[in-house]
Amino acid sequence: MGDDHQQVPGGAQLHRNTLSRPVRTFRVKMVLLGSSGVGKSSLALRFVKDEFRNTSPTVGCAYLTRVVHLNHATLRFEIWDTAGQEKYHSVTPLYYRGAHAALLVYDISKRETFIRAQVWLKELQTHYIPGSTVIWLVGNKGDLEEVRQVSAQEGQNLADEKGLLFTETSALSGEQISELLLDVAHRVYECIGAQQGGLSEWQETPFVHMHHRNTSNPLASCCKVGP
Amino acid sequence: MDGGPQKPAVGWENGMLAPVDRLRTERADSPVPGLVEGTEPGAGQQSAMFVHAQSFEDLTAEAEEDVEREAELDESGEPSEDLKVLVGEETIEKQHNDDIPPERGTKEEDVSSEAWRSHRKHVFVLSEAGKPIYTRYGTEEALSSTMGVMMALVSFVEAEKNIIRSIHADGCKVVFLAKSPLVLVGVSRTCQSDKELLRELQYIYYQIVSLLTLTQLNHIFQHKQNYDLRRLLAGSEYLTDNLLHRLDRDPGLLLSAVTCLPLASSARDVVSASLQAAKAKNLVFSILLAGDRLVTLVRKKDQFLHHIDLHLVFNLVGSSSSSREGEGWTPICLPKFNTAGFFHAHISYLEPASELCLILVSTDREDFFNMSDCKQRFLERLSKRSAYQAMKEALKCPSYSVEQVGIPELRHFLYKSKSSGLYTSPEFPAIYQSDEEQERMMGLYQDLHSHLHHPTRPLRSFYRCSETENLLAWVTSGFELYLCFSPLGTKALAHSAVNKLLKWIRKEEDRLFILSPLTY
Numbered sequence: 001m002g003d004d005h006q007q008v009p010g011g012a013q014l015h016r017n018t019l020s021r022p023v024r025t026f027r028v029k030m031v032l033l034g035s036s037g038v039g040k041s042s043l044a045l046r047f048v049k050d051e052f053r054n055t056s057p058t059v060g061c062a063y064l065t066r067v068v069h070l071n072h073a074t075l076r077f078e079i080w081d082t083a084g085q086e087k088y089h090s091v092t093p094l095y096y097r098g099a100h101a102a103l104l105v106y107d108i109s110k111r112e113t114f115i116r117a118q119v120w121l122k123e124l125q126t127h128y129i130p131g132s133t134v135i136w137l138v139g140n141k142g143d144l145e146e147v148r149q150v151s152a153q154e155g156q157n158l159a160d161e162k163g164l165l166f167t168e169t170s171a172l173s174g175e176q177i178s179e180l181l182l183d184v185a186h187r188v189y190e191c192i193g194a195q196q197g198g199l200s201e202w203q204e205t206p207f208v209h210m211h212h213r214n215t216s217n218p219l220a221s222c223c224k225v226g227p
Numbered sequence: 228m229d230g231g232p233q234k235p236a237v238g239w240e241n242g243m244l245a246p247v248d249r250l251r252t253e254r255a256d257s258p259v260p261g262l263v264e265g266t267e268p269g270a271g272q273q274s275a276m277f278v279h280a281q282s283f284e285d286l287t288a289e290a291e292e293d294v295e296r297e298a299e300l301d302e303s304g305e306p307s308e309d310l311k312v313l314v315g316e317e318t319i320e321k322q323h324n325d326d327i328p329p330e331r332g333t334k335e336e337d338v339s340s341e342a343w344r345s346h347r348k349h350v351f352v353l354s355e356a357g358k359p360i361y362t363r364y365g366t367e368e369a370l371s372s373t374m375g376v377m378m379a380l381v382s383f384v385e386a387e388k389n390i391i392r393s394i395h396a397d398g399c400k401v402v403f404l405a406k407s408p409l410v411l412v413g414v415s416r417t418c419q420s421d422k423e424l425l426r427e428l429q430y431i432y433y434q435i436v437s438l439l440t441l442t443q444l445n446h447i448f449q450h451k452q453n454y455d456l457r458r459l460l461a462g463s464e465y466l467t468d469n470l471l472h473r474l475d476r477d478p479g480l481l482l483s484a485v486t487c488l489p490l491a492s493s494a495r496d497v498v499s500a501s502l503q504a505a506k507a508k509n510l511v512f513s514i515l516l517a518g519d520r521l522v523t524l525v526r527k528k529d530q531f532l533h534h535i536d537l538h539l540v541f542n543l544v545g546s547s548s549s550s551r552e553g554e555g556w557t558p559i560c561l562p563k564f565n566t567a568g569f570f571h572a573h574i575s576y577l578e579p580a581s582e583l584c585l586i587l588v589s590t591d592r593e594d595f596f597n598m599s600d601c602k603q604r605f606l607e608r609l610s611k612r613s614a615y616q617a618m619k620e621a622l623k624c625p626s627y628s629v630e631q632v633g634i635p636e637l638r639h640f641l642y643k644s645k646s647s648g649l650y651t652s653p654e655f656p657a658i659y660q661s662d663e664e665q666e667r668m669m670g671l672y673q674d675l676h677s678h679l680h681h682p683t684r685p686l687r688s689f690y691r692c693s694e695t696e697n698l699l700a701w702v703t704s705g706f707e708l709y710l711c712f713s714p715l716g717t718k719a720l721a722h723s724a725v726n727k728l729l730k731w732i733r734k735e736e737d738r739l740f741i742l743s744p745l746t747y
Contacts, residue, residue, distance in 0.1 A: 036462045048552055055548045057462040060557020060572075063595065081553075085462035087439060091558060091592065 025067075025074040026199035028188050031096045033120045034105035035113040036084030039140040042171035043105065044081040047181055052172055058083040061095055068185040073193065075185050076202045077101075096124060100188050100199065101134045106155075108168065109144040114154070121162060132198075134187045135164045138180065142170035267705030268732040269644030269651065269740035338365040338373070349414040350431060350471060353378055354448065355407065360456045361435075361467055367457060377412050381405060393421045404428040408448035409435065417670060420677040427474045430535065433562045434470050437539045438463055441566035469546045473538075475666055477519070481676055482643045482707065483534050484650040485541075488520040490621045492737040497614035499523040499745045505605035506747040507597045511570065512588040513605075516544060517622055521649075521741070522583070528746040533563030534648050544574055544584055551576060554602075556595045559588075573598035577606065582622055626654040632731045634724045636716035638696065641672060641709040642732055644740065651732065651739040672709050675700035679707065690718055701725060 032040040041055045041062065048066045062081040067074060080095040082088070096102055104120050106113040117137065124135065139155045152168055159166035165187065169176040192198040336343050343365055351370070352361040357378035359367035367374075381403060384391040394401040402424040404411040411428040436444065439459060447454050479485050490498075502513045502525045511530055515522040519541060526532060543559065555574035560566065571594060573587040585605070587598045609615045629637055632653070639659065643650035659668050678686050679702045688701040697712040699721040710728070712721055736742065 045552060053548075056465055056546060058555075059463075059543060059547050060555060060559075062553045062555050063599075064553030079553075083462070083557075085459075087459045087463070088558070094592065 023069075023072065023074050025076055025202040026189075026193060027202045028075045028077050028101060028185070028199065029080070029099045030077050030101040030103065030184070031080045031082060031099040032103050032105060033082060033092070033096065033117075033124070034084055034103075034138075035107070035110075035116040036086075038084065038105045038107040038110075038113050039171045040084065040103075040105050041081050043103070043138070043140060043169065043177065044079050046171050046174060046177040047077070047079060050174065050178070052174065057085060060088060060091070066181070068181060070185055070189055073189055075189060075199075077181070077185070093127065097127065099128075099133055100192050101136065101184050102128075103136050103138050103184075104164070105138045105140050106150065107141045107144075108139045108150050108152075108155075109141055109147045111149040114139075114150045114158075118158070121164075131195075132192065134184060134191055135162075136180070136184060136187075137164045137166045139166075139168040140171055142168045142175055143172045265646045265705070267644050267646065267703075268729060268736045269642070269647050269649055269742075270705070271647040271740075271742055271744055336365045338369045345416075347416050348471075348475075350428070350467075351377065351412040351414075352431065352435065353410050353412070354452075354454070354456060355410060356448075356452045358453065358455060360409065360460065361431075361464065363468065363471055374412075377403075378410060381410055393424075400424060402428065404432065406432045408444055417673075419670075419673055420681075422680070422682055423673055423677050427471075430470060430474060430480065430538070431467060433535055434467055434539060434542070435460065436562040436566055437536075437543075437560045438466070440560040440569060441562065442568070466542060466546050470539075470542050473542060476669060478641050478652055478669065478672065479519075479534075479650065480538055481669070481673060482641060482650050484643045484648050485521050485534060485537055486519070486650050486652060487739060487741055488517040488522045488618075488621055488625055489627060489738050490522065491617060492742065494614045494617035494621070495523055495741065496743065497612050498609065498618060499525055499741075499743075501605050501608040501612070501614070503745045503747060504608055505601045507589070507594070507601050509589045509591040509594050510587060510598070510601060510747065511590060512586075513601075514540065514586040514588070516541065516584045516586065517618075517625060518582045519545065520625060522618065523741060523744075525745045525747065530564075532561070536561035536563045540572070540586060540588075543572075544586060547574075552579060554595075554599060556598075558592065561588075571595075573602070575599075575602060582625075583618070629653040629656060632728060634727055636713045636720060637710060637724055637728070638713055639668070639711040640728065641707075642728070643707045645705055645707065647740060647742075649740050668711070671696070671698060671711070675709055690721060697721065699725070 032044060034040055036057060041058050042052060044062065044064050045051055045053070045055070048064045058081060060083055064079045064081060066077045066079065068077060069075075080099070082092050082095050102124055104117045104124075106117040108114075121135070124133070128135075137155060137159045139150060139152065155168065156166050158164070165183070167176055167180045167183070169180055171177065188199075346364050348363070350361070350363045351359070351374055353359055353374045355378070357375045359371050359374045361367065362370050380394075381391055390405065391403050393403065398416060400413075400415045400419075400421065402413040402415070402421050404413075404425055406429075409432060411432055413424045413428050415424055444456075447456070447459075474480050498515065502515065502523060505513070511527045512532055513525045514532075514537070515524070521537075524532065524537075539561070540559070543557075547555070553575070555572070557572055557574065558569040559572045560569050564570075569592070570588045570590060571592045573585075573589065573595065575585055577583040577585060585602055587601055589598055591597075629639060632640075638656050639653060641650060641652045655665055655668070659665055675689055675691070675698055678689050679700055685702075686700075687703075688699070690700075691698045692714070694714060696714055697716045697718075699708075699710045699712070699718075701708045708725065708728070710721060710724060712724075732739065
């Protein structure tokens with residue numbers, strides 16, 4: 001044991017780097033949305049550990065962290081990897097409320113997941129304040145080129161039409177993963193970090209309650225949804 | 228540990244092992260263990276951790292009650308007891324009891340194939356409208372007509388104001404459990420009794436309820452009788468699959484008990500106290516697991532966790548990989564606690580590669596950061612003591628070998644302390660290492676178990692010889708014991724082994740059981 005900070009993924013890294021670099025660290029809430037089985041958990045695992053393995057369907061939600069260093073700031077991504085299953089949909093607003101970045105993930109080899117991503121977008125748009133959330137359309141499973149059902153052009157068209165950003169990735173091969181995270185980081189920092197109070201600063205303490213007491217509870221809600 | 232067996236051997240030599248009713252001696256004075264509930268080895272000191280669970284009777288009792296109630300409704304109806312219908316044409320024509328069919332089938336199986344038919348145990352779940360909800364093997368779509376027939380059978384008997392309980396046909400048992408709005412059907416070629424099969428169906432029912440709550444289930448089917456529940460269960464079938472696998476393999480589910488990580492009581496007490504200190508307003512249960520073994524459980528005062536609910540939590544944690552890297556946060560209904568609402572479980576591993584998993588159960592769905600904070604405080608506290616190291620050491624040998632007991636010819640045993648709801652068991656010896664052998668062994672235990680818990684003629688003890696092993700089962704008001712000896716053992720040897728084993732368990736109980744459960 002000894003150093004508790006190791007418990008938080010990315011936390012240890014944060015410590016080392018913030019000591020050597022006098023840059024401010026901001027918290028970024030990022031949520032992964034999309035149908036069941038499109039690879040949200042695999043993307044999240046790539047983001048935080050750069051690993052791939054077969055995962056079982058997520059129950060409820062998983063919370064992971066990853067620190068990204070930019071030139072002028074450090075961003076601590078707090079990633080909410082939601083379950084794609086329908087029975088958990090009623091709790092999903094807890095996770096995308098107040099998110100700075102939302103990744104709408106679909107599987108390029110399954111058209112229905114692309115359609116589902118558009119439903120998620122509609123739902124997001126009824127909740128978010130324009131300019132407060134960076135929404136990124138992510139076509140995952142780029143390694144399944146031979147059974148592709150959604151062309152990259154279609155993805156790009158949808159993104160252009162709705163004013164989203166778009167990337168195709170492969171969590172299996174790791175292609176475009178770190179680029180995606182870095183792009184999201186830049187975008188979030190430019191669009192939201194520039195605003196006054198757009199991002200809250202990460203207080204370096206081993207206790208989570210210290211910083212979420214200072215800011216609003218990211219899970220706080222004003223309306224009740226089941227279950 | 229204040230209540231350990233300090234004073235040995237009062238009456239031990241007298242061989243007072245016959246059940247003595249109402250003999251309520253102090254634990255310390257009673258090294259002749261536990262013929263009376265609460266004094267047996269492994270009995271908790273202060274209070275039980277779980278909802279008081281005599282045995283699996285309370286699990287099947289509900290189903291029985293339903294049946295009885297329904298039966299009472301119609302005086303003129305045939306007695307539903309021993310309803311045996313022969314449906315030779317309906318079920319599988321040929322028996323292959325000797326074949327060992329592939330245990331884990333795939334969903335793509337052809338349901339008309341012989342391989343599909345020869346699975347040892349099928350489980351089907353359907354709605355009252357006859358819509359398929361779950362099948363263990365094959366796909367639900369392919370089985371819609373089969374499930375239609377099942378529902379027709381249920382409705383046909385119901386129309387006569389009666390209830391179909393089982394069909395026995397040519398070595399095959401078909402067991403029905405109607406738990407509105409669901410109907411569960413088990414088809415088994417094993418020698419398990421109806422009651423055992425019913426118990427397993429009950430578990431499956433609770434698994435589904437734990438994902439959705441009964442309130443939601445009722446609500447859905449009241450509004451749309453024809454609803455396809457697979458939509459809501461999509462992505463969770465593996466939980467049911469895994470639970471069925473556990474039912475075949477895990478003695479805890481058979482005994483309605485859980486087993487503990489062997490750990491020095493001093494270390495366990497520190498871990499428990501650290502968990503106790505890391506409390507929060509809405510925290511109801513803190514559970515620390517090492518794989519499938521309980522390290523400790525701290526609960527809110529006056530709130531009890533039922534062993535079924537705990538097994539559902541075990542199944543959830545054991546089946547999902549997503550909390551490995553980060554922290555999981557999921558709604559879960561604990562049906563034995565409350566079928567109407569969700570709790571919210573914070574699931575995380577103490578270290579990424581560790582077996583130690585902490586589950587914090589809160590009543591508030593927005594409590595994630597509070598739970599996360601509780602975990603940090605627990606770790607903080609724990610790291611200051613040596614208990615964490617002791618626990619990690621204990622993880623290296625999460626079980627013990629039967630040789631340590633020192634009883635010749637003894638190969639394996641299961642011992643359950645009734646009052647604490649905990650059991651202990653050594654690891655399977657080398658000859659039972661294969662999956663087939665372990666499942667065969669579990670089958671033997673299940674058979675003993677069903678004799679001891681027979682609905683009308685329960686046995687207190689049972690000795691059975693076979694070519695491959697000799698078995699002894701014994702139940703008192705304090706414990707249940709199942710012993711497996713080599714075929715060279717004798718009955719006299721088996722009986723004398725009981726004394727010796729109980730004495731050994733008494734000596735080791737500090738390590739093998741949780742004797743002083745804590746509350747917030």
